[in-house]
Amino acid sequence: MRRTQVLVAGGGPVGLAAAVELGRRGVECLVVEPRATVSHARPRCKTVNVRTMEHLRRWGLADRLRDRAPLPRGFSTDVVFCTSLVGRELSRFTGVLGLAAQGGRFPEVGQQAPQYVLEELLREVVLGLDTVTVALGSRVSGLVQDADGVTVRLDDAESVRADHVLGCDGPRSAVRGLVGADYVGEHALRPNFGMVFRAPGLAERVPHGPAVQYWTVNPQAPALLGPLDPAAGTWWVITFGVDRATGERDGAALIDAAVGSPTDAEVLSTDPWTARMQLVDRARVGRVFLAGDAAHLNPPFGGHGLNTGIGDAVDLGWKLAAVLQGWGGPGLLDSYEAERRPVQDRVVKAASENMRTLSGDLVADDLEADTPAGDAARRLAHQRIQDMKSAEFHALDLVLDVGVAGSPVVADGAGDRLPHAWLPDGRSLYDVLGAGFTLLTPPGFASGSLVDAFARRGVPLATAPLPSGDEALLVRPDQHVAWRGGHPPADPLSLVERVTG
Ligand SMILES: Cc1cc2nc3c(=O)[nH]c(=O)nc-3n(C[C@H](O)[C@H](O)[C@H](O)COP(=O)(O)OP(=O)(O)OC[C@H]3O[C@@H](n4cnc5c(N)ncnc54)[C@H](O)[C@@H]3O)c2cc1C
CATH class of the missing domain: 3.50.50.60 (FAD/NAD(P)-binding domain)
Structure with missing residues (x-):
């Protein structure tokens, strides 16, 4: 066998x-x-x-x-909410989805x-x-x-x-x-209908400039769309609340409604799905x-x-x-x-x-009106969008706070993802980590007993200096901190046994 x-x-x-x-x-x-x-x-x-x-x-x-x-990297870090792709802008988020650098955080x-x-x-x-x-x-x-x-x-x-x-x-x-x-x-009840379509020249008609997502807030086609491959003129779109039969029958019309103008779009593929x-x-x-x-x-x-x-x-x-x-x-x-x-x-x-607030939930009267009532409706929509959707696009705490605190294989008080830093020589701290465990030590830390304990148990350990700080960090192969301390632990072998399960 x-x-x-x-x-x-x-x-x-x-x-x-x-x-x-x-x-x-x-x-x-x-x-x-x-x-x-x-x-x-x-x-x-x-x-x-x-x-x-x-x-x-x-x-x-x-x-x-x-x-x-x-x-390309730097294409855009924006998400735009608008009445349609060529319609009025309602609100905008920038620096979304981790697309913009934040100092040395990552x-x-x-x-x-x-x-x-x-x-x-x-x-x-x-x-x-x-x-x-x-x-x-x-x-x-x-x-x-x-x-x-x-x-x-x-x-x-x-x-x-x-x-x-x-x-x-x-x-x-x-x-x-x-x-x-x-x-x-649970299963969500509302169906969604995804499509990929080709519409060359569409990007040039969008008055909002480049963005990675456009949320279209109108009753005909509450949707979410974005550029897939600008060179090929392709886009992806999710039309909310649309079932398979409707999507397959009316796909091109739904695209036109989300865009807010006839597009002559060619639907290349479809993807009906329901959230779970x-x-x-x-x-x-x-x-x-x-x-x-x-x-x-x-x-x-x-x-x-x-x-x-x-x-x-x-x-x-x-x-x-x-x-x-x-x-x-x-x-x-x-x-x-x-x-x-x-x-x-x-x-x-x-x-x-x-998922609690999608495009359809933001539809309101007068969003496209050139009147004082329209201005008021758009101001209100902008505020609602900022209140309801900001957490979705600025979720780095969720993405990076992947701590494993409380895990049976990290020491008490450890488990966070190693805080990232750029080193004085320009390298990433992550680039000096070994494939196994890494002991990062501040100046003057006596690492001998820990290094010996890893060697005695045959556990791969690299060492590297930390340019500042007063605690040593024991980093796992997945960049989580398994232990931290100003002095080596009293019983280094039992630490090695704990972090290797
Ligand atoms: C509209 C939409 C948008 C999304 N956007 C995002 C996003 O922006 N970011 C994100 O992180 N996620 C996103 N996701 C989720 C993402 O698509 C999935 O989480 C991802 O595909 C999961 O990957 P997977 O390898 O676990 O499973 P799959 O991609 O489903 O791969 C499973 C593989 O197993 C194979 N397989 C099936 N049966 C067998 C078998 N019996 N034996 C061997 N192989 C088998 C299949 O052929 C397939 O290749 C999105 C999902 C949807 C529906």
């Missing part, structure tokens, strides 16, 4: 990210993915957030993603890129890793686990034996069903772990689903590598749910809150 260390079910963005994290750490993986090629029909995620960009930077891929993104700004661009990049990277094999055109259909491993059936034929399985196979996850886990939570707010009842069953959409679903407002899944993949990736390489203990695998569930839960709640 074919053997692998980790079988990754699903080569979507989350499965591929897990394979990058594992494969770069020398873990042998098999990624099983039914789709031979990445489709461009459903761009879905456009917001690759700051935290995902930090991981891409760690993998050496941040610039490669930016080079391929149809919207080393990479976010990037707008269609999901398929990220997936194609990750596919290419995974195919280039010696440790990873990709079985395209294949799917997981069965799974049985015992004390020593998991036997996975592919396409009801071939079987593969793996030490661990990652179920990254999306909302309809076969793996989730096979281990008896289930989503818990769900978390699995268990994300781990023995040697099988669920990650990404297979484990949690949230409304897309704020752009969190894929990004949260990448966070899952990173968390599982380094921990499984540590266990398979002999320096991580069982507690590390137990910590996956303990650390990720609170993050996933926060994201589901925040995204649900973002």
